[in-house]
Amino acid sequence: MNQTAANFLTRSFAMDDTIALLLRRDNAERPAQRIVRLEQALAPTYLRWLAHENHGGANVYVAANPLHYGSRKRTKESIASVRHLYIDIDTDGDVRLAALLASDAVPTPTVILCTSPGKYQVLWRVDGFDFARQEQTLKLLAIAFGGDPACTDCNRVLRIPGFLNRKYSPAHLVTVEFPCDSVWTPADFRLDAAAVDAMLFDPAIPPRKQPGKHSNSENDWAWVSHELAHGKDAVKLTRELASRRSDKPNPLYYAQRTVDIASARLWLIEGIRIDDVITMLESRRRFELPASLCSARAREIATTAQRMIVRKMSA
Known part of the structure; x- marks a missing residue:
């Protein structure tokens, strides 16, 4: 069946x-x-x-x-x-x-x-x-x-x-x-x-609400980026973020995306090739998602992270 x-x-x-x-x-x-x-x-x-x-x-x-x-x-x-x-x-x-x-x-x-x-x-x-x-x-x-x-x-x-x-x-x-x-x-x-x-067609960063005021998601992003930069294990960080954001419809899905985009951005800034970043993201989630979706998701996340970096540089 x-x-x-x-x-x-x-x-x-x-x-x-x-x-x-x-x-x-x-x-x-x-x-x-x-x-x-x-x-x-x-x-x-x-x-x-x-x-x-x-x-x-x-x-x-x-x-x-x-x-x-x-x-x-x-x-x-x-x-x-x-x-x-x-x-x-x-x-x-x-x-x-x-x-x-x-x-x-x-x-x-x-x-x-x-x-x-x-x-x-x-x-x-x-x-x-x-x-x-x-x-x-x-x-x-x-x-x-x-x-x-x-x-x-x-x-x-x-x-x-x-x-x-x-x-x-x-x-x-x-x-x-x-x-x-x-x-x-x-x-x-x-x-x-x-x-x-x-609407501006830019998937990299959601629009900010008001100058000087950070949304919960922006605070999550800053915290996750800091933890990853200081060597925090991505799997443990995902579980911790999911636990902190039980208000989300699917806390685990939200946590996985946030941690993976932040990881991809950090890897790209460190000079790792985008093809290798995609492979690393696939490897991280290969037991959690169907193979074809895992591959497409990894490409999408790496592309999103790359656009974030370009946007930051041109700002």
Whole structure:
């Protein structure tokens, strides 16, 4: 049984939800669609059938939002409720993902899918969105962070992790990361049109709040940088920071990113080549993350650290 796919679907939908699955082959005139209850999709025999189709050349997708019970098609009218916001990042993926994760304008994503090297689908589990507000927010997300502007429909489909992306040769395994378990509301997304127009596309450092006043995250950054520079073990430092920041939706995820970006910045300043920095970051987290996601994450973090150094030098 594909446990990765089952875990993703279970986290994303309720057991009594009706979901739309899509199987798309390059040589087929039209994709095959199956509309089933989540409980049916999670059955071992059904997951094995999806895996069989995937290994036979079909790409496997699921609609981002649940459908009305009894629906026969995946039209906008058949969508029952807004379950997720999402963004497709296909160009400059590592840098744009870093910008999104560093931004104060959006909360921590619920899911990050690595669909192929340098390409991501980012999801937020949400509540309180109607369809008009969802569409507006999806467009603003795409504008703010360089996502695909065409991916703003409520009946959008997403790749399912644990299956192969068959668009490439060799095929790429779709991997997943779950940065937090929170359910977000419209108030958590500060992406009004005026704010998006004013955003600077620079993922290196989140904007400061007021001169002379440091946020908790800035204080964390200063403390972690000092400890690393004085030889503190990164693993112990990660645990300590996670313990100190229990207010975060996912303290461990936050601590890992902070420690790893600070480490990468320190290594680069010491003259270590960026390729070696990437290798060192991969080695540090190789037992905690899927291999393909670990590699993409290491590249993104090293790039973020490099941009921080360049920005500091040109300031």
